Amino acid sequence: LAALGVAPIFLLSVLAVAAVLILRAIDAEEAFSFVDGRLLTLIFAMLAVGAALQASGAVELIVKMLVPILSQLPPVLMIWVLYLITSVLTELVSNNAVAVVVTPIAIALAQALGVDPRPFVVAVMVAASASFATPVGYQTNMMVYGPGGYRFTDFMRVGIPLNLSIGLISSVMIPLIWPL
Known part of the structure; x- marks a missing residue:
């Protein structure tokens, strides 16, 4: 509905x-x-950060820096760049937090480029959810990290190629399903 x-x-x-x-x-x-109270607290805190980024003009500043670069690229590469930015951030911070903070940037970026924001938002959601390269970005990774006896480098060795593969597939498929 x-x-x-x-x-x-x-x-x-x-x-x-x-x-x-x-x-x-x-x-x-x-x-x-x-x-999960901690997760809710994090999401509400990140909503506040997202609102602060917009109110302070930081979103506009970020968009102004990216528009000249992205406007020269074909749709697949626009999505790829946004995916990579989100993917790197989600490996360092909770995926929920990254999604909440990067989504307004993605929407503003799409509007500044004069394209449909849906493909940009989908790219952010996929990239934020595809956290495989560190145990930090997603709760399940942390749950298996200690008990499984994994090292940080184990996540990187398997996760980086997986993140890149999903990013490439997403960058091709998203503009086909949701044209820019």
């Missing part, structure tokens, strides 16, 4: 949660036991 413009996604998600609780598909105590 959100994709069709019927209602905002936030409203629909709140209604869905309310319906699940009212219909007793899951009780409130069990539902809240699955909410």
